[in-house]
Amino acid sequence: MDPSTDPESSxxxxxxxxxxxxxxxxFTVNSLFRKRPFPVFxxxxxxxxxxxxxxxxxxxxxxxxxxxxxDGWETIQEIxxxxxxxxxxISMFTAKDVPDTSLDHLKEYVFDYITKPFxxxxxxxxxxxxxxxxx
Amino acid sequence: MNILIIxxxxxxxxxxxDIFTGIPAVPMAIVIxxxxxxxxxxxxxxxxxxxxxxxxxxxxxxxxxxxxSLFITPGDSHLLLKNNETIILEKSEKVNFVxxxxxxxxxxxxxxxxxxxxxxxLSGMGSDGAQGLMYMKKIGAQVFIQNPDTCTIRSxxxxxxxxxxxxxxxxxxxxxxxxxxxx
Numbered sequence: 001m002d003p004s005t006d007p008e009s010s011x012x013x014x015x016x017x018x019x020x021x022x023x024x025x026x027f028t029v030n031s032l033f034r035k036r037p038f039p040v041f042x043x044x045x046x047x048x049x050x051x052x053x054x055x056x057x058x059x060x061x062x063x064x065x066x067x068x069x070x071d072g073w074e075t076i077q078e079i080x081x082x083x084x085x086x087x088x089x090i091s092m093f094t095a096k097d098v099p100d101t102s103l104d105h106l107k108e109y110v111f112d113y114i115t116k117p118f119x120x121x122x123x124x125x126x127x128x129x130x131x132x133x134x135x
Numbered sequence: 136m137n138i139l140i141i142x143x144x145x146x147x148x149x150x151x152x153d154i155f156t157g158i159p160a161v162p163m164a165i166v167i168x169x170x171x172x173x174x175x176x177x178x179x180x181x182x183x184x185x186x187x188x189x190x191x192x193x194x195x196x197x198x199x200x201x202x203x204s205l206f207i208t209p210g211d212s213h214l215l216l217k218n219n220e221t222i223i224l225e226k227s228e229k230v231n232f233v234x235x236x237x238x239x240x241x242x243x244x245x246x247x248x249x250x251x252x253x254x255x256x257l258s259g260m261g262s263d264g265a266q267g268l269m270y271m272k273k274i275g276a277q278v279f280i281q282n283p284d285t286c287t288i289r290s291x292x293x294x295x296x297x298x299x300x301x302x303x304x305x306x307x308x309x310x311x312x313x314x315x316x317x318x
Contacts, residue, residue: 086174092145099145099288104261105232108170108210110145113287126149133182 016127017041017057019049019075020064020093025116029062032120038131046070046078053084060130062093062114073103076110085109089130136202137163137251137317138219140244142237142267144170144259146287148179151257153307154314155205158187163253163317164200165189166214168237170259173210180207196224208235215243219250231263241267244274252276255310258286262294269299277302281310 015038018029026042033040041057043049046069049061065072072092079085091112092099099113111130114123143151147169171179176193184191189205192198198206200220208214212224213235223243230236241254241264254271256264258281272278280296282304283289295301305313 085172088172089175099260099290101261101290107145107260108233109172110260111148111171111175113146129149129152129182133178 015039015059017061019043021067046075058087061090065094139165139253141167141255142264143257146258155187160203162202166206168208194222198222213239237264238267246274254278256295257281259291265294268295
């Protein structure tokens, strides 16, 4: 996580959270958005994502699917179970381009589905658009 | 009156934003059924109102369809059209795992000769809207799907395509042009 950004002190800000166990992806996305006017939070696991949400994070979440511990879908289910699905736009952020049909019951919580590898310009434009929506 | 029902799920919002960017107040009532949480509905609607000249409305129930209006179905409610004109919101059971369900809205229409119906299925997971689009075709609607090759998730339009002899398969640009062409 960017040390200057703490969800407790950024409650009024819309931010971006990237949830991924791949350190390279976290680094790359963080670098892409470093100069944007919103904080970027890096979560290495579903549990870390939930911790940020419990602390008050609001904004856009890019959620990897395949992660040790809670995977992306299980994390979303937990977000719903804990009633944390407020002021959030969640996009799956994954190398898998076809979602499992057994996860249809969670589709209403997933706004978008971004596949990796991604075009940096497209990702920035999309996240900017969603952040604007939440402002 | 021209009535267009649009069904959309994962990956749909970004294509909806593309489609409606620059759309004038066309002589058509449009209802969007987007799978999304209730807390997102007003923001989604506000974004759309910034992009197009349609009168964007998140209904509370009881509103009457009017040309030039774009109704956004609230999250966590099914939207039905009573007598093809009055909006009814219901918290009944989820259909196809979702509320709102595209099928519920499309299948609430009744055949009549005074309205022209159009149905459209965009990107999304699962098969919601497939039954509804088939029903709309049966009552005389023109029905379309977003070209699956342009979809983030192709399951929903493909499910509709398997069930129904759709009139056209359209890219987002062609959907935009179709809406503008309505007179």
